[in-house]
Amino acid sequence: MAYVAVKGGERAITNAHAWLAETRRGNPAVPELSVAQIREQMQLAVDRVMAEGSCHDPELAALAIKQARGDLPEAIFLLRAYRTTLPRFGASVPVETEHMAVQRRVSAAFKDIPGGQVLGPTFDYTHRLLDFKLAAEGGVPAAAPVADETMPAAMPTIASVFAQEGLLETPAVAEDAPEPFDLTREPMAFPAARDQRLQALARGDEGFLLSLAYSSQRGWGSTHPLCGEIRMGNVSVGFVPEELGFEIEIADVTMTECLMLSGFASLDGELPQYTTGYGLTFGHNERKAMSMAIVDRALRAAELGEEVVAPCQDSEFVLYHSDTVEASGFVQHLKLPHYVDFQADLLFLRRLRKEQAAARAAAATTDAMKEAAE
Amino acid sequence: MSNLSTSADHHSEKFVESTARQIWLSALAKASPATLLPLWEALDAPDAVTLRPPEVGMVMVRGRTGGSGDAFNLGEMTVTRCAVRLASGETGIGYVSGRDKRHAHAAAVIDAMMQSPAHRDRAERLVIAPLQTAARAQTEAVNRKAKATQVEFFTMVRDRKA
Numbered sequence: 074m075a076y077v078a079v080k081g082g083e084r085a086i087t088n089a090h091a092w093l094a095e096t097r098r099g100n101p102a103v104p105e106l107s108v109a110q111i112r113e114q115m116q117l118a119v120d121r122v123m124a125e126g127s128c129h130d131p132e133l134a135a136l137a138i139k140q141a142r143g144d145l146p147e148a149i150f151l152l153r154a155y156r157t158t159l160p161r162f163g164a165s166v167p168v169e170t171e172h173m174a175v176q177r178r179v180s181a182a183f184k185d186i187p188g189g190q191v192l193g194p195t196f197d198y199t200h201r202l203l204d205f206k207l208a209a210e211g212g213v214p215a216a217a218p219v220a221d222e223t224m225p226a227a228m229p230t231i232a233s234v235f236a237q238e239g240l241l242e243t244p245a246v247a248e249d250a251p252e253p254f255d256l257t258r259e260p261m262a263f264p265a266a267r268d269q270r271l272q273a274l275a276r277g278d279e280g281f282l283l284s285l286a287y288s289s290q291r292g293w294g295s296t297h298p299l300c301g302e303i304r305m306g307n308v309s310v311g312f313v314p315e316e317l318g319f320e321i322e323i324a325d326v327t328m329t330e331c332l333m334l335s336g337f338a339s340l341d342g343e344l345p346q347y348t349t350g351y352g353l354t355f356g357h358n359e360r361k362a363m364s365m366a367i368v369d370r371a372l373r374a375a376e377l378g379e380e381v382v383a384p385c386q387d388s389e390f391v392l393y394h395s396d397t398v399e400a401s402g403f404v405q406h407l408k409l410p411h412y413v414d415f416q417a418d419l420l421f422l423r424r425l426r427k428e429q430a431a432a433r434a435a436a437a438t439t440d441a442m443k444e445a446a447e
Numbered sequence: 448m449s450n451l452s453t454s455a456d457h458h459s460e461k462f463v464e465s466t467a468r469q470i471w472l473s474a475l476a477k478a479s480p481a482t483l484l485p486l487w488e489a490l491d492a493p494d495a496v497t498l499r500p501p502e503v504g505m506v507m508v509r510g511r512t513g514g515s516g517d518a519f520n521l522g523e524m525t526v527t528r529c530a531v532r533l534a535s536g537e538t539g540i541g542y543v544s545g546r547d548k549r550h551a552h553a554a555a556v557i558d559a560m561m562q563s564p565a566h567r568d569r570a571e572r573l574v575i576a577p578l579q580t581a582a583r584a585q586t587e588a589v590n591r592k593a594k595a596t597q598v599e600f601f602t603m604v605r606d607r608k609a
Contacts (some may be wrong), residue, residue, distance in 0.1 A: 129525070164507040191597045268517060
């Protein structure tokens with residue numbers, strides 16, 4: 074591939090960007106959208122941009138969505154670009170999702186999960202009928218009902234419920250675990266261990282992971298998943314500042330977690346147990362967390378002695394193609410001038426056609442002479 | 448009355464050695480600027496020398512494989528830090544979520560005040576306690592809303608004798 078420096082587009086580009094700004098604003102007779110409005114009323118878009126932008130900051134994500142005219146992959150790109158300008162203070166203590174202040178927690182596998190099935194603010198069970206009351210504008214909806222009693226602040230995970238019997242795989246912390254792989258510091262490398270895969274999936278494009286998960290469900294590297302648990306709520310993030318030398322909680326971050334149960338295996342010679350796939354994202358994003366969990370499990374095929382036969386089980390295929398910024402950049406770079414490539418192709422094609430035309434003419438002459446001779 | 452605990456309480460359950468300073472630093476870090484800054488402005492804090500001006504950066508948030516296993520890198524979050532010193536010598540550190548430099552500076556000064564016998568009571572009464580009350584109320588309100596969406600299964604028992 075070759076690029077060629079092209080000059081002369083400066084005025085055109087400036088004017089194009091001015092038009093972009095005007096178009097972004099839309100009809101000036103309609104009030105302008107504020108960043109705060111996007112942050113508060115387009116929360117799930119903000120959550121997706123933070124998850125795939127790999128940067129938790131609702132204000133910045135909302136600003137990126139405004140600047141990108143609502144194009145979420147473009148907003149994700151803006152956020153990724155911004156994060157490169159900031160220094161890294163360090164890494165958090167790994168979050169304890171078991172202590173999540175649960176807003177929503179359901180298990181599709183186990184009806185009687187301790188703590189119960191808590192629906193939270195969900196689209197599930199809505200009729201998906203357009204609500205024209207929302208188009209009428211104005212008015213604050215009635216406050217959501219509150220219970221007289223509170224729930225336990227933390228709910229046991231499905232893994233901990235069955236841990237005693239050993240029915241579910243429950244990964245433990247290795248004493249000598251190395252620092253986790255960091256895609257923001259190291260290039261993608263293979264074979265990729267699970268920490269690297271989970272980071273890539275957490276940053277990965279939701280649509281791509283959804284399709285892969287769907288392909289697995291339909292039999293392309295089937296994982297036969299059952300949804301063990303989905304939980305959404307605030308998780309405390311702990312950090313040890315270098316000046317202090319002890320941990321402080323610096324934020325409550327909303328996260329969605331999913332544990333998929335999928336197939337039995339005897340791990341390390343133990344009795345058979347459910348193996349699991351894991352999904353975790355910033356914000357409220359169940360589609361992403363569930364897809365991530367299914368794909369995480371599919372990518373463990375080799376480790377669990379399963380034959381790798383489908384795209385969703387192939388870590389190079391999945392990890393090399395899951396990043397929306399890279400994928401979008403490589404597809405869309407085709408818009409940039411490729412004049413030299415095209416010029417070279419044309420020269421080659423013209424010569425090819427000329428040579429083949431000449432060869433065909435020569436062959437026709439030979440055939441005619443043969444016929445004449447017979 | 449309520450079996451709710453704030454996450455700072457969680458922390459103290461998990462790590463018995465959790466100190467008062469950890470708890471107030473967390474309250475300052477987690478507060479939204481919109482909640483903290485009015486309290487800060489009403490505090491009439493003493494002058495403080497800036498040791499490290501407010502700086503915006505990132506912390507890489509880590510998860511655990513399967514929720515309980517080895518760490519992996521989930522994604523970063525924005526954090527602002529600041530360090531100050533009071534005339535009486537106490538050094539205050541602010542590490543707060545987000546990019547609000549006033550928030551980080553206020554947190555640092557209040558941290559220093561909390562270490563100073565002369566200022567502690569006022570900082571506790573006018574900032575830390577109200578922040579903790581607000582955070583607890585917020586957590587409890589969310590908890591009660593969630594509780595209201597808890598499914599109460601019932602099973603129809605068919606009379607087989609009839």
